[in-house]
Amino acid sequence: MTEKIQIGGLQVAEVLHQLVQNEVLPGLGIEADAFWASLEHCIDVFGPRNRALIEKRETLQRQIDEWHLQRAELPHDATGYREFLASIGYLLPEGDDFTITTSGTDPEIHSIAGPQLVVPVTNARYALNATNARWGSLYDSLYGTNVIPDDGELARGNKFNSARARQSIRYAMDFLDAAVPLQAGGHSSVAGYEIINGILKLRQADGQISGLARPGQFAGYSGSPVHPSAILLRNHGLHIELTIDPDHYLARFHPASICDVQMEAAVTTIQDCEDSVATVDATDKTLAYRNWLGLMKADLNVTFYKQGKQLTRNLDPDRSYLSPTGEPFSLPGRSLLLIRNNGHLMTCDAVLDRNGNEIPEGILDGVITSLIALHDIKGTGELKNSCSGSVYIVKPKMHGPDEVAFTNDLFDFIEDALGLVRNTLKMGIMDEERRTSLNLKSCIRAAKDRVAFINTGFLDRTGDEIHTSMEAGPIMRKAAIKDSLWISAYEDSNVDIGLACGFTGKAQIGKGMWAMPDEMAAMMENKIGHPRAGANTAWVPSPTAAVLHAMHYHQVDITAVQAKLATRKPARRIDMLAIPLQGDSALTDEEIQQELDNNTQGILGYVVRWVEQGIGCSKVPDIHDTGLMEDRATLRISSQHLANWLHHGICSRQQVQAAFERMAVAVDRQNTGDPAYRNMAPGFDTSIAFQAACRLVFDGRQQPSGYTEPLLYQYRRVAKNKYG
Numbered sequence: 001m002t003e004k005i006q007i008g009g010l011q012v013a014e015v016l017h018q019l020v021q022n023e024v025l026p027g028l029g030i031e032a033d034a035f036w037a038s039l040e041h042c043i044d045v046f047g048p049r050n051r052a053l054i055e056k057r058e059t060l061q062r063q064i065d066e067w068h069l070q071r072a073e074l075p076h077d078a079t080g081y082r083e084f085l086a087s088i089g090y091l092l093p094e095g096d097d098f099t100i101t102t103s104g105t106d107p108e109i110h111s112i113a114g115p116q117l118v119v120p121v122t123n124a125r126y127a128l129n130a131t132n133a134r135w136g137s138l139y140d141s142l143y144g145t146n147v148i149p150d151d152g153e154l155a156r157g158n159k160f161n162s163a164r165a166r167q168s169i170r171y172a173m174d175f176l177d178a179a180v181p182l183q184a185g186g187h188s189s190v191a192g193y194e195i196i197n198g199i200l201k202l203r204q205a206d207g208q209i210s211g212l213a214r215p216g217q218f219a220g221y222s223g224s225p226v227h228p229s230a231i232l233l234r235n236h237g238l239h240i241e242l243t244i245d246p247d248h249y250l251a252r253f254h255p256a257s258i259c260d261v262q263m264e265a266a267v268t269t270i271q272d273c274e275d276s277v278a279t280v281d282a283t284d285k286t287l288a289y290r291n292w293l294g295l296m297k298a299d300l301n302v303t304f305y306k307q308g309k310q311l312t313r314n315l316d317p318d319r320s321y322l323s324p325t326g327e328p329f330s331l332p333g334r335s336l337l338l339i340r341n342n343g344h345l346m347t348c349d350a351v352l353d354r355n356g357n358e359i360p361e362g363i364l365d366g367v368i369t370s371l372i373a374l375h376d377i378k379g380t381g382e383l384k385n386s387c388s389g390s391v392y393i394v395k396p397k398m399h400g401p402d403e404v405a406f407t408n409d410l411f412d413f414i415e416d417a418l419g420l421v422r423n424t425l426k427m428g429i430m431d432e433e434r435r436t437s438l439n440l441k442s443c444i445r446a447a448k449d450r451v452a453f454i455n456t457g458f459l460d461r462t463g464d465e466i467h468t469s470m471e472a473g474p475i476m477r478k479a480a481i482k483d484s485l486w487i488s489a490y491e492d493s494n495v496d497i498g499l500a501c502g503f504t505g506k507a508q509i510g511k512g513m514w515a516m517p518d519e520m521a522a523m524m525e526n527k528i529g530h531p532r533a534g535a536n537t538a539w540v541p542s543p544t545a546a547v548l549h550a551m552h553y554h555q556v557d558i559t560a561v562q563a564k565l566a567t568r569k570p571a572r573r574i575d576m577l578a579i580p581l582q583g584d585s586a587l588t589d590e591e592i593q594q595e596l597d598n599n600t601q602g603i604l605g606y607v608v609r610w611v612e613q614g615i616g617c618s619k620v621p622d623i624h625d626t627g628l629m630e631d632r633a634t635l636r637i638s639s640q641h642l643a644n645w646l647h648h649g650i651c652s653r654q655q656v657q658a659a660f661e662r663m664a665v666a667v668d669r670q671n672t673g674d675p676a677y678r679n680m681a682p683g684f685d686t687s688i689a690f691q692a693a694c695r696l697v698f699d700g701r702q703q704p705s706g707y708t709e710p711l712l713y714q715y716r717r718v719a720k721n722k723y724g
Contacts, residue, residue: 009354013282038417068471099502108336113536114267133266133543142168145520179554195225220321265546269335276617282350298381341365343397394428400435401442432457455510463636467706474648489575531556608689643700
């Protein structure tokens with residue numbers, strides 16, 4: 001247990017108290033006693049409301065379970081089900097039309113469409129890397145991934161491959177020809193650039209002088225007008241820099257010595273205190289807050305070794321250019337940062353209330369991360385995050401409009417306590433729970449003056465679908481769920497409602513993660529579907545993926561797409577109530593075993609790192625050794641799926657246990673190269689991670705909303721006490 005300090009009616013962990021007193025409050029003009037008093041008052045006001053919301057979730061779930069149980073022998077009655085959900089207040093009337101009034105947001109939120117990263121704020125190196133991913137090398141991203149085929153003469157190998165470099169550059173030039181076309185010829189044959197009277201002139205290899213087909217796409221340059229060192233182009237609000245250096249080793253592959261194409265890539269980044277981290281106690285929480293503080297004060301740095309070299313990473317500065325007419329200006333060198341707080345369920349021992357109880361983690365996150373963000377608002381550091389003076393808080397796992405209204409009231413309280421103008425704190429509503437997606441319009445209405453972001457999250461939404469429908473019957477195989485009716489209705493409805501509520505030009509509509517960080521060729525083929533679906537941002541797993549996904553936003557005019565989609569017939573709410581049941585089609589023994597093996601392997605691969613190493617998100621090999629980005633959302637769906645099959649007799653407890661034991665051997669093998677790894681097999685009874693994984697399934701029906709956090713927190717604390 002961490003030492004506590006008594007402050008008024010609160011007991012504050014010493015590590016958190018020292019951070020706030022010594023590092024956060026100085027420079028903000030807020031007295032320590034006043035801050036702690038406001039936190040105590042906040043807990044007194046919102047703690048009971050938080051508990052009541054969690055109790056309401058459980059009450060509604062019991063009512064839904066009972067409805068299904070009473071009709072267990074009858075065919076599913078979709079109309080009766082909808083009427084029942086409305087009668088208990090689960091399904092609410094959509095209400096009158098309205099338009100959000102959010103104002104004071106940054107361009108990255110209201111007008112620039114582009115990729116979004118999500119990164120664990122507890123890892124300073126990753127947090128900095130993601131923040132600096134606003135710009136990235138297209139040459140490197142192509143050369144280093146399978147977008148360029150990795151075979152034959154193009155194989156990467158251990159040495160520089162000039163054939164692969166030429167192919168990467170050719171790909172980049174083809175992209176430029178499509179995004180920023182020339183009046184004549186192509187970018188591959190440009191031999192020189194010159195700016196004359198504010199107009200970009202391009203000399204082709206054959207001596208012909210050309211220009212841009214759309215001259216307004218020339219945004220600026222560096223160096224001299226006669227011999228520029230960089231040309232800045234713009235398309236659909238995103239920038240592209242052509243870097244020119246005759247002395248660079250790649251200059252020989254282009255007649256104008258273009259040695260790189262720098263892409264404006266990760267426009268926004270969510271620094272995550274939730275799904276991608278493992279913060280189970282005061283020490284963990286303080287680490288998360290300290291890194292967020294470093295980002296807001298712009299002094300976070302980390303020293304590490306890479307390929308035998310010691311490197312130090314800091315925040316990148318802004319980028320300086322000259323306008324077409326020679327006037328200096330700058331562009332942001334970093335992603336605009338959002339901070340994801342925790343939801344309403346979990347509590348944290350970093351602060352105990354007047355009764356000695358842990359306080360809600362989401363309340364503590366809201367207060368502390370907002371306090372820290374004051375450093376950006378007040379400009380105590382050398383670099384700015386939000387030029388508009390806003391703080392962007394993404395709020396996950398909210399169930400319905402009453403929980404959004406609670407968060408809105410909490411933000412009001414925090415703003416008053418910190419002396420902030422109303423609606424300085426902008427809200428991101430993650431549409432990842434069933435009661436939220438069914439009532440999204442009402443959820444947005446509850447925060448219409450501050451909402452700046454909505455998105456869809458297939459995995460958490462599926463996990464909640466399974467848990468909510470636990471008593472309805474056995475759920476279909478996981479792969480089949482992706483093609484079920486409610487998924488397409490959910491994805492379309494999110495965009496339809498966002499557009500109807502006036503998000504265009506004011507707020508982000510986002511889509512979920514590409515989960516295979518090594519499969520960039522497949523990503524380039526498939527993820528263009530997100531901007532085509534009307535999303536002006538979508539999650540990617542790495543800075544490299546952000547560079548590549550940025551090309552999609554040059555191919556798709558999001559504003560035009562959203563304008564067109566706004567006229568289509570909206571998706572139907574009734575379709576989102578189509579439960580993905582297995583139905584009458586029988587599963588073979590082989591299909592059942594495949595599902596058991598796939599689920600247990602995925603659960604173990606993620607849980608063993610979370611529980612025993614405190615890694616909240618990582619590239620975890622699947623059953624076929626393909627690396628997948630895993631977090632608590634993927635764990636939730638897998639554990640709930642097995643819990644459902646167990647409950648309905650698709651498989652037995654003995655079968656699941658056997659699958660866990662067999663897959664533990666496979667996961668141990670997959671982690672052979674990790675010196676910090678502890679094998680689960682054959683000591684299943686003593687492996688903390690193995691026991692946690694099994695309980696997530698065998699006790700899955702009893703977990704609140706099917707969440708994995710209560711058990712993960714419990715077993716992670718056991719592991720920390722045992723192993724340190």
